[in-house]
Amino acid sequence: MSVVAAEVSKWAVRNVSFELPPGSVTAVVGANGSGKSTLLNVLAGHLPPESGHTAVAGRVAYVPQHKPMYKGFKVADVLEFGRRMNTVWDNERADEWLTRFKVPRRLQIGDLSGGQRTHVTLALALGSRPDVLLLDEPLSELDPLARRKVVGELLTEVSDKSMTLIFSTHVVAEIGGVADRLLLLADGRLLVDGDTDELLEQHVLYTGPRVSESPVEGPVVLAKHSKSQSSYLVRSGGTQIAEPWTARYVTLEELVVAHLERAA
């Protein structure tokens, strides 16, 4: 395993346990205040957990949500900082990232836009060749086009360098086709922990005449009733169903929203 959390509790986070294999891409999803940042802080080693423990194989790089960086540093100083403060430093990798996203080299960090600062912090994190990369809301300050590009580049880095990536977000649309693992947090508890493809195969939405009980076996995630219709989102594993019921797979976004709605 590359990352292990065992019954971690800290502030909002309560009793969270999971294990992530090396080379995986994990999305930590949850509403505001559900404990995403706290969990990442604990994993990065910046906060000691109240109980439980975390373990990370290898070196960690962490980019917090507010993208902190010394305002007086020039972009070149950040690279120099990374080179001097790390035992392993891949200047080319960091430099390429800055070139790719056209970050102006002559400016100080304080004069950069939010998105450009994000790229500088990402370059510092990637340049240190981490085994585990933790990103807290990495895309929050980027425009829609840059988001896609950054996600694509990050995935390339993951597969090229066998890095484990964990990122948090509350924009569910960002994780479709990106994350192969989903950690869904609600109110500090781990609601869903699983492979995204498997989760999508398991969850089926059944729609049909109004009934008070689920038409198929399996745990009901969410049931909705209108005057004449009922719809059940069931973790049935793909059970077939006869007329007049219809069944369809849900999107990742629907799945996440349904789980969050049930928890609320």
Place this chain on the structure above:
Amino acid sequence: MNTFVWLTWRQHRWTILATASLALLAAFTLVSTEGGKVGSMMMAGFYGLLAQLLFGGVISMFWGAPLIARELEERTYFVAWGQDVTPTKWLRGKMLVLGPLAVLLGALVGLGDGFGGPQESWGMFEASPFVQGGYAIFGLALGVFIGLLSRHVVTAMAATLVFYTLARVLPAVLLRDHYLPSKRDIARWESTPVVPHRGLEIGNGFVGADLRPVSVPDKCAELPNPNSCMRNTKTAIGTYVDYQPIERLGLFQFIEFIVFVLLAGVLFAVTFRLLRRGGGWKPSRSHRRIDSVAEPAQTVQSTPDTAAAHAEG
């Protein structure tokens, strides 16, 4: 080490340059007005003495207090302590650069004594490279310690000013005169005891027949001049003065230096201990490695939930 020279210079160069020019200016005026040269340099010599009074405080407020407090307040500690360098190494590196520099600049400020006159005197006690160097390193340690506790730059600077002033005043008032037992001069009634030239008088009174100080009885204390009463009642056989001779000045200055260096050492020890344990900031890289075989098995055992989830998955 090069790393921290670079980092310290990159982050604190303006503070260092400003303090260094202040120290150079003060040293120049103090040395050039030495020996009582008057004229237009007179006020400059006075300002130089002022710098001597304040220099350690400047180091504590502008070098020490913001050092950790700024990282915490602007949350750049994620950057500083998120690399392979641990917080402890980070602080040690910065202190190894800033500490000697502070002592050096302090010593510079302590070189001259402005209007202290051509001869050394107790009144110019703080005009010593040792004393000023000790104040500087103590100020740095105090500022860093308070900065770590307060986590806020302005609060840290204000608190540092208060505690630095206390730390300067209290030893000066209570300790300094008694670093070594004072010398005593005793004289019988026919003469008066004298403090040697430029000595520092610490106390005086009457001595009894055994040559030890005696207290003044109530009936003598009531009189306007207790001397004749003490003499007539044969309570005392003479008078004494306690003093520190001028020859001890250098030694006392060195003791003051040692005292402040020890205080600084204690503060540094507490700061490093806090940073390592209580502060909540662990080295964020490789803080707990997974042993490729043993650790996961143990983890699965301890968390049935995870194990179950895995079995399902």
